[in-house]
Amino acid sequence: MSTPSSIQVRTMDRKGAGRLGLGAGLGFVGAIITIVVPVVILFVAADFPGGFFTINSRFIEVTAILVLTGAILLLLSLFLYRQSFSLLRKIDPRFYVASILCIIGSIGFLLILVAAAVVVGDTSGLISCVSGHPSHALTCLESGQPFGAVTAILGFLLAWIGGIGIMVGLLLAGNRFQSGALGGAGLCYAILLLLLLIPLASLFVTVPYDAYLLLLSPVLAVIGPFLALWGSTRTLGRLAPVT
Secondary structure (H helix, E strand, C coil): CCCCCHHHHHHHHHHHHHHHHHHHHHHHHHHHHHHHHHHHHHHHHHHCCECCECCCHHHHHHHHHHHHHHHHHHHHHHHHHHHHHHHHHCCCHHHHHHHHHHHHHHHHHHHHHHHHHHHHHCCCCCHHHHHHCHHHHHHHHHHHCHHHHHHHHHHHHHHHHHHHHHHHHHHHHHHHCCCHHHHHHHHHHHHHHHHCCHHHHCCCCCCCCHHHHHCHHHHHHHHHHHHHHHHHHHHHHHCCCCC
């Protein structure tokens, strides 16, 4: 088996860092649309209802459409992350696991798209339930739309596994490129993945202060890809184009 030349390694590093930056950029926008905006408007509607922020069928439909749009962006983001890790694993086998986990995550986001479409099609059963406790939205979906709930839970779990792939890939990229920003992005994703288990855990047990813990997820969902974008941009700046 031939050993890659230094020029090949540098070329793959540049391509990998470039794809990583594109994935992080889409992940940043997707996180705002999928996590930040829905969480904020759900809690505003619960604590300060009035006007648009009244939980009714239109409100649920708009929130579901936001999740649907953001999930598409996150799916594209995951695809670009996987491309990045696939390029880097050609010169660094450690990225193999991250690449495989991102493929699994892509299947999860496809299932989330299906679940969001189900919610858009039928909102009446969710309104009163979500009004009482927005952090239990997944429990409300389970009671009103069993198929949507099962699809959402399975999609969530697979997407969560894909998130582990992103976390592992970013930590490895931070180590390979000696980038604190990429390593920090990996840590943000690690904490975010733990927080995102709260809605699933609430199906089975009572999680103390779940609403307050859940409010941290939008912050990390934005900081993580932002750091990844920043780190990949600085890395590209250090890797001169190969001529």
